[in-house]
Structure formats: structure tokens, C-alpha cells
Amino acid sequence: MLFFRDSGGGYQVSATFPNAGQLVEGNHVEVGGRPVGSISDIELTEDGRAEITMRLNEFAPLHVGTTATIRANSLSGIANRYVALDLGPDSEPEIDDGGSIAADDTTAPVDLDQLFNTLDEPTRKALQQVVQGSAQQIDGRSKEGAESLRYLNPALSTTSQLIEEVVYDKQTFERFVIDTSRVVSAVADRRGDLSDLIGNANQTAAAIGDENVALAQTLDRLPQTMRIANTTFVNLRATLDDLDVLVAESKPATRRLPEFLRALRPLVRDARPTIRDLRTLIRAPGPGNDLIELASKAPKLQSLSSRVFPRTIRALQETQPVVEYIRPYTPDFAGWLTKFGQGAANYDANGHYARVQPIFNAFQLDATPGGPVLTATRPSQRLEGFEFRQNQRCPGGAIQRAPDGSNPWKGSGDEGNFDCDLSTDLPGP
Numbered sequence: 211m212l213f214f215r216d217s218g219g220g221y222q223v224s225a226t227f228p229n230a231g232q233l234v235e236g237n238h239v240e241v242g243g244r245p246v247g248s249i250s251d252i253e254l255t256e257d258g259r260a261e262i263t264m265r266l267n268e269f270a271p272l273h274v275g276t277t278a279t280i281r282a283n284s285l286s287g288i289a290n291r292y293v294a295l296d297l298g299p300d301s302e303p304e305i306d307d308g309g310s311i312a313a314d315d316t317t318a319p320v321d322l323d324q325l326f327n328t329l330d331e332p333t334r335k336a337l338q339q340v341v342q343g344s345a346q347q348i349d350g351r352s353k354e355g356a357e358s359l360r361y362l363n364p365a366l367s368t369t370s371q372l373i374e375e376v377v378y379d380k381q382t383f384e385r386f387v388i389d390t391s392r393v394v395s396a397v398a399d400r401r402g403d404l405s406d407l408i409g410n411a412n413q414t415a416a417a418i419g420d421e422n423v424a425l426a427q428t429l430d431r432l433p434q435t436m437r438i439a440n441t442t443f444v445n446l447r448a449t450l451d452d453l454d455v456l457v458a459e460s461k462p463a464t465r466r467l468p469e470f471l472r473a474l475r476p477l478v479r480d481a482r483p484t485i486r487d488l489r490t491l492i493r494a495p496g497p498g499n500d501l502i503e504l505a506s507k508a509p510k511l512q513s514l515s516s517r518v519f520p521r522t523i524r525a526l527q528e529t530q531p532v533v534e535y536i537r538p539y540t541p542d543f544a545g546w547l548t549k550f551g552q553g554a555a556n557y558d559a560n561g562h563y564a565r566v567q568p569i570f571n572a573f574q575l576d577a578t579p580g581g582p583v584l585t586a587t588r589p590s591q592r593l594e595g596f597e598f599r600q601n602q603r604c605p606g607g608a609i610q611r612a613p614d615g616s617n618p619w620k621g622s623g624d625e626g627n628f629d630c631d632l633s634t635d636l637p638g639p
Contacts, residue, residue: 221270222250222263225311227318230260231280231291238292239264249293260318264293272305273298277315291319538605538619538628545608604630611635 230252239247247266255261266272275298283290305311329337348355376383397404418425494500554564573584606617607630618635621628 220247220265220267221307222265223272223305223307223309223311224261224263225278225293225316226255226313227260227262227278227280227316229318230262231319232321233260233262233280233291233293239266239295240292241269241295241297245292246295262293269295269297271307272311273300274302274305274312275299275315276305276311277317278311279317280319282319535629538621542605542608602629602631603634604628604632607632607635609636 233249233252235249235252237249238245239249246268247264249262250265251261251263253261253263262278264278272295277296277298279294279296280291281294283292490500492501497503551562551564554562556563556565571587574587575582576585604618604620605628606612606619609617611617618630618632619628620630620632
């Protein structure tokens with residue numbers, strides 16, 4: 211804490227330091243290296259600190275924010291200390307005569323004796339080893355050492371300038387240090403991810419190194435590719451201008467796209483089993499049970515079908531006239547199958563039924579002197595004399611004509627020349 215007191219004459223101010231720093235009464239008080247006053251009194255406070263009273267001839271009164279530091283004119287000597295004042299800004303309140311400067315604004319020096327007292331025997335021994343090791347290090351290398359000293363001054367000068375620039379704006383530098391600390395803390399919190407990143411980067415670099423030949427070839431082709439891409443991008447610019455019109459026209463339709471996607475979501479969810487089964491259909495474990503293996507056998511199938519399919523096509527083409535002739539008789543054939551039994555007298559619980567039994571001549575009557583004799587006929591001769599008469603009735607000609615004239619059917623249009631005989635239809639109204 212700093213105190214001011216009036217000792218009679220001049221402007222006085224007192225400051226409390228941790229120690230007097232070898233100050234004596236009459237030592238100078240300086241501002242910017244110029245004496246502006248002197249030490250008028252030195253006392254010991256109740257808490258064991260030094261209370262320094264200063265009388266100023268200039269720069270009075272002082273302002274809040276002024277700092278006091280005990281400095282030395284040289285490293286050795288007695289009563290060669292002084293108090294250096296760093297004046298506070300004029301915009302701050304004035305310090306009254308006999309007032310005080312805040313204790314946080316005072317700084318006491320560290321004497322060489324205090325520094326030397328820290329060098330105990332183990333420390334001095336270690337320091338000797340450092341000096342001896344340095345001597346061995348530069349032994350026989352005086353030329354290199356002189357060359358290094360030649361660049362030491364510029365290095366120190368530039369380092370000093372760098373430090374001055376760094377501390378020029380203390381607030382910015384403090385923010386930089388704080389932000390850097392936060393960044394390091396955030397990185398430390400994610401050290402696991404950072405370790406994985408470094409490991410993956412190592413693997414990626416190793417994979418790239420394994421493919422260095424392919425990478426070199428790619429880099430050789432990259433300039434030509436970029437030249438071609440440049441032309442493509444120039445043309446793409448005009449395309450994008452035209453695409454703006456499409457985007458503008460699409461905006462009204464895309465307004466309902468979220469609603470459509472929400473409605474599509476159940477379909478996608480229900481389609482998952484189908485897609486899963488389709489995946490199994492395309493590729494399944496085991497031999498001969500999926501589409502991929504079927505496609506692998508397709509060449510052999512094509513080789514076989516290239517011979518079979520032409521014959522099948524030719525057979526179908528040759529049977530087409532037969533099918534065209536039989537097709538109009540489909541109602542007659544279906545009616546025969548369903549109504550044939552109704553023409554018989556026999557019936558049961560299911561309705562009328564008819565029995566059909568083909569009978570062929572298994573014997574023949576031969577005349578002999580002793581009289582007629584039945585003799586068995588050969589199988590190849592049993593159908594001799596059997597007559598089969600085919601009527602060329604038109605479709606629908608097996609029944610009487612309908613009142614609307616829809617039967618019998620001779621054909622219509624290009625089919626009006628159907629090969630049948632209208633005269634063979636049944637008589638009747």
C-alpha cells in the first residue's frame with residue numbers, strides 16, 4: 211500500500227515496497243531517466259515492509275495508475291538505487307498531496323546476493339559441469355564459434371524487435387494467448403480423436419506411398435485433364451445459365467416435394483423386405499441359386515437356344531394356320547365337352563352321361579366248302595372299310611340359327627373367306 215504525508219514543503223507521496231532494495235534517504239526519484247525528486251524518508255511498517263516517502267519537484271500532482279519501481283544504476287555498488295516512476299494517464303483522478311499509490315503498482319528489485327544465495331552446493335556443481343561441458347563442446351571449434359557470434363547480434367536485435375512487436379498491443383497478445391490456451395484445451399479434450407486422425411493419416415500416407423507409381427502417372431496426366439476440364443467448365447457456365455430457368459420453373463413443384471417425401475416414407479419402409487429378398491435373389495450363398503450365376507450360364511444357354519429357337523419359331527409359324535382354323539370352333543368344342551352327356555338317356559346324381567366305346571372288326575366271315583367261318587383279322591386290316599366323313603360346318607353350325615344371325619359364322623372383314631360350308635348347318639328356324 212502507498213501512503214502520502216506532508217513533511218513540509220513540496221509535493222510528497224509515499225509507497226510501500228516488499229523491501230527497501232538498498233535505498234537510502236536522498237536517492238533520486240526519476241521519470242523517464244530524469245531526476246524529478248528525492249527520497250525523504252524510509253520507515254518499516256508493522257507488517258515488515260518498507261514505507262518510502264518521496265518529495266517531487268516536478269510532475270506534481272501524480273495521477274491514479276502511476277507505478278513505482280526500485281532500480282539500480284549498476285549491478286554492484288552501495289547507495290546506487292533510485293525510484294523510477296511510470297506516470298499514469300492524465301485522464302485518471304489526481305493523487306492528493308500526502309496521498310498514496312496502490313500497492314499493486316510498486317515493484318522491488320531482486321539483488322544479486324539473493325540470486326547467488328539460490329546457488330547452493332549441488333547447483334554450483336551442476337553449473338560447473340555445464341561450463342566444463344560447454345568448454346569441451348567449443349574446444350577446437352573457435353572459428354565456428356566466432357562465426358556464430360558474428361550472427362548473434364543480428365539475431366538478438368531481430369528477436370528484440372519481434373518481442374517488441376508482440377507486446378506492442380498487450381490486449382491483443384493476451385487474447386491470442388487466451389484463445390491459444392482454449393484451442394489447446396479443446397484439442398486435449400479430443401486427444402483420442404486426434405490420435406485416431408494421426409493414425410488414419412499415417413495409413414493414408416502409407417497407402418499413397420504404396421501407389422506412388424500410379425500417383426505419378428496421374429500427376430503426369432493431370433495438366434491435360436485440367437486443360438480439357440477448363441473447356442468443359444467454360445461450356446458449363448452457359449449451361450448453368452440455362453439451368454437457372456429450369457430451377458425457377460421447378461420451384462412451384464418442389465414446394466410439395468416434402469409432402470411427397472413424407473408420403474413416400476411408408477412405401478420405402480415397406481419396400482425394405484422386398485429389396486432384401488431381391489438382394490438374396492441376385493446374390494445368395496451356395497452354387498446355382500442366384501441371378502449372377504444364371505447370367506454366367508447365359509452364354510451356354512444362348513449357344514443352345516440359337517439352334518433351338520429358330521426351329522421352334524418355324525414350327526409355330528407352320529402351326530399358325532391350324533390354330534387360326536381351330537380357334538373359331540372353341541365354343542363348339544367347349545359345348546361338346548359340357549353338353550354331350552345331355553343327349554343320352556342314362557343319368558345319375560351328377561346328371562346325364564353317355565358311354566362311348568370304339569368297336570373295330572376283330573374277325574371276318576370267310577366262305578368255305580364246309581360253310582362260313584370266322585377268322586381273326588390282322589391288326590393292320592381292322593380299320594379297312596371304316597369310313598370317316600368330315601363335314602365342313604362353319605363355327606356355330608352344330609345348332610340351329612340364332613334369331614340375331616350370329617351363327618353360323620363365316621368370318622368378317624379380312625376373315626370373311628373362312629374355309630367352311632354354310633349348307634351343312636342344321637335345319638330349323
